[in-house]
Amino acid sequence: MPIATSSQTIGPYWHLLHDKAWSDLTRFGATGDIIHITGTITDGGGNLITDACVEIWQASPPVSETFEGFGRAATNAEGRYTFKTLRPTPLPGPNGPAGNSQQAPHIALTILARGLTKALTTRIYFHGDPGHETDPVLSLIEPQTRRATLIARETKPSVWTLDIQLQGANETVFLEI
Amino acid sequence: MSAPNLTPFRPEIAGTQPDYAANIYGSTALRAPRHAPVRIAQSITETTGPQFRQDRYPGNPDISKVPTGEAQGQRIVVEGHVRDEDGKPVPHTMIELWQANSCGRYHHEGDQHDAPLDQHFQGSGRVFTNAEGKYRYTTIKPGAYPWRNHHNAWRPNHIHYSLFGPGFATRLITQMYFEGDPLLKYDPIYNCIPDEAARTRLVASFELGLTEPEWALGYRFDIILRGRSATPFENDQTPAHAHAHAHDHGNH
Numbered sequence: 001m002p003i004a005t006s007s008q009t010i011g012p013y014w015h016l017l018h019d020k021a022w023s024d025l026t027r028f029g030a031t032g033d034i035i036h037i038t039g040t041i042t043d044g045g046g047n048l049i050t051d052a053c054v055e056i057w058q059a060s061p062p063v064s065e066t067f068e069g070f071g072r073a074a075t076n077a078e079g080r081y082t083f084k085t086l087r088p089t090p091l092p093g094p095n096g097p098a099g100n101s102q103q104a105p106h107i108a109l110t111i112l113a114r115g116l117t118k119a120l121t122t123r124i125y126f127h128g129d130p131g132h133e134t135d136p137v138l139s140l141i142e143p144q145t146r147r148a149t150l151i152a153r154e155t156k157p158s159v160w161t162l163d164i165q166l167q168g169a170n171e172t173v174f175l176e177i
Numbered sequence: 178m179s180a181p182n183l184t185p186f187r188p189e190i191a192g193t194q195p196d197y198a199a200n201i202y203g204s205t206a207l208r209a210p211r212h213a214p215v216r217i218a219q220s221i222t223e224t225t226g227p228q229f230r231q232d233r234y235p236g237n238p239d240i241s242k243v244p245t246g247e248a249q250g251q252r253i254v255v256e257g258h259v260r261d262e263d264g265k266p267v268p269h270t271m272i273e274l275w276q277a278n279s280c281g282r283y284h285h286e287g288d289q290h291d292a293p294l295d296q297h298f299q300g301s302g303r304v305f306t307n308a309e310g311k312y313r314y315t316t317i318k319p320g321a322y323p324w325r326n327h328h329n330a331w332r333p334n335h336i337h338y339s340l341f342g343p344g345f346a347t348r349l350i351t352q353m354y355f356e357g358d359p360l361l362k363y364d365p366i367y368n369c370i371p372d373e374a375a376r377t378r379l380v381a382s383f384e385l386g387l388t389e390p391e392w393a394l395g396y397r398f399d400i401i402l403r404g405r406s407a408t409p410f411e412n413d414q415t416p417a418h419a420h421a422h423a424h425d426h427g428n429h
């Protein structure tokens with residue numbers, strides 16, 4: 001059986017692919033509950049990471065002619081990523097539509113950068129959502145205090161902030177998928 | 178549209194993917210997380226993923242020239258087959274490419290290597306696989322370049338690849354190397370992959386049959402993306418297992 005090809009770092013020069021337009025997931029005309037998602041990324045020494053490629057993917061709202069569900073952003077000189085997108089709604093759990101679990105609204109986020117030999121994956125949840133108690137992914141995270149590293153807060157109307165730490169005392173929880 | 182395929186993707190095979198922390202690759206020191214990732218059961222968020230329409234993301238399969246002229250260097254064509262771990266072709270999937278010019282310099286403001294830029298080489302391309310999962314593009318062979326990982330560190334000739342495949346869980350960023358490159362044995366990035374056979378699969382082979390007379394040398398680089406598991410919901414068992422995993426490796 002063939003074996004999946006190995007990952008290699010995206011390196012510092014991936015910006016040759018970069019198109020700023022991709023950070024706006026509404027650019028094909030999507031309408032609805034528009035939000036901005038932003039945050040900084042720091043390393044284990046507290047340094048801002050200014051060369052990361054950040055990608056988001058959301059299965060809700062469903063993909064359509066006007067909404068592709070995917071975005072890519074570069075962290076800027078202040079180590080900050082920013083996306084414009086639509087707020088997701090609850091999703092079926094890992095057993096699919098036939099299962100009895102439901103996931104709280106979330107967006108998958110991937111960080112690719114120099115010094116990362118493979119992608120780091122996490123999720124963005126939305127503070128105050130009643131579904132967090134029973135969400136099948138958040139429920140896996142122990143100790144419970146670390147769950148907060150996946151939960152964005154509304155810092156201005158419709159602007160949700162989630163800062164990410166790759167390493168250190170308040171290290172973000174990353175997921176193996 | 179048909180219902181999406183929600184079958185999870187298979188886990189990675191031990192040794193075939195690099196660890197996050199790698200002593201030989203200095204930049205991992207402050208960027209690799211200390212906690213092991215928490216293993217989750219895949220849901221629609223992981224089993225489906227972005228799909229790129231060619232009318233919105235047009236291909237650019239010849240990066241050996243720009244409208245004003247041709248890039249300096251050894252012209253090459255690269256061809257390959259993108260399949261999954263069951264050997265099934267991955268059709269109509271987007272591949273993004275980027276690389277240094279023939280002197281080993283990127284068209285990027287962050288690259289200050291003392292080697293000439295080439296006004297006829299931008300260094301990025303985009304191709305899609307066809308219905309059989311095959312892709313092909315034309316470029317020039319990238320040069321080796323120095324970096325500061327350790328004394329006298331040089332990256333082997335390589336082309337960066339980005340693929341998406343059918344689901345969020347099949348995202349792949351990798352690098353294609355060239356057969357016979359003497360720098361491979363010294364390269365920390367290449368050698369981060371524990372399994373030698375897995376490393377070797379990143380090396381494109383020269384193929385006379387792909388070589389175009391009077392035009393370009395030919396290389397083959399096949400890519401395998403994660404396959405879906407045979408039993409649809411086999412990772413239903415992961416929650417219990419995920420706790421143990423996170424705790425066992427919490428301080429590595």
Ligand SMILES: [Fe+2]
Nearest residue numbers: 011332335337
């Ligand atoms: Fe490179």
